[in-house]
Amino acid sequence: MRFGIVILPQEPWAAAQDAWKGAEAFGFDHAWTYDHLSWRSLANEPWYATVPTLTAAAVVTERIRLGTFVSSPNYRHPVPFAKEIATLDDISGGRFILGVGSGGTGFDASVLGQGELSPRDRHERFAEFVTQLDRLLRHEAEGESGFDLDGTWFTASGARMVGAPAQQPRVPFVLAANGPKGLELVCRHAAGWVTTGADGKVGEPWWGSIAALSARLDDAADSSGRDPASIDRYLSLDSGGSFSLTSIGAFEDAVGRAAELGFTDVVAHWPRREGVYAGSTGVLDDVAALIAGRRALPPTLER
Secondary structure (H helix, E strand, O other): OEEEEEOOOOOOHHHHHHHHHHHHHOOOOEEEEOOOOOOHHHOOOOOOOHHHHHHHHHHHOOOOEEEEOOEOOOOOOHHHHHHHHHHHHHHOOOOEEEEEOOOOOOHHHOOOOOOOOOHHHHHHHHHHHHHHHHHHHHHHHHOOOOEEEEOOOOEEEEEOOOOOOOOOOOOOEEEEOOOHHHHHHHHHHOOEEEEOOOOOOOHHHHHHHHHHHHHHHHHHHHHHOOOHHHOEEEEEHHHOOOOHHHOHHHHHHHHHHHHHOOOOEEEEEOOEOOOOOEOOOOHHHHHHHHHHHHHHOOOOOOO
16 A cells, blocks of 8 residues: 645645655655645635646655646646646656546636536546647657647647656556546556545445445456556545544544555545644654554555
8 A cells, every 4th residue: 555645735835845845754655736726615725836836846855756636627738738747757856646637617617718518528628638648748758859739629739848758658647537438548548546436425425436436447447458456546535524634543444445445545635724634733643653564564464
């Protein structure tokens, strides 16, 4: 099991850098931030930009992997975004993970004056976004000097990147998807899959939805000819109506249940002072001890 933490981009960097350094010191394997222009109940609070935040985090850390949780095509074009990601991956020394989803229907979906999309259109745009990012982020490795993009949603003429990819053949993708078409996209392009479970479910029904979605991914992988075990599985622990870092007991229980369902990675949220994800950062000391203890176990005993 690998452990991740989401640090919301709400603090000025002078204060925020302590959390990113702390995530590495506590032993987390990966650290993430939301890729939104604002977010739900926190829309009227400070909210810093994603790529500069992760770039700064890359400079003050050495080991921990860094990622977007998750990016979307709501307000991004794949050409400039791919160049930003390739540069960030270079600065981090090849530690970047690109989380991508289809994009929600909230503020980010309308801030640039866009009309509302149907679920089908959102998926088709998502699939095109991922496919074009895949090509852009690997194309130096394939010797291309520039190319055109002639898609339904995104176009470009003579697109170029920054140099040879820091990771081969490109940064790993972790795709957020629950539906059949989205899971097919995971099987084609992704190193990993991330889920927050079924919308509106909490408690035991939420855990039931997690099990059903994981089984659905198995079926999609089998149908595509891909080994299901080759896809890393990330679970956002704080999406089922409770906060996993309320206590070390709550966290350990959630991690155990995720492991039983075959997840390779779990992701919690850095405790905030109030509101959503409110809690004490003191629990992170206990989490660090738990992570260190699990790493000390033989592989056959680590659950």
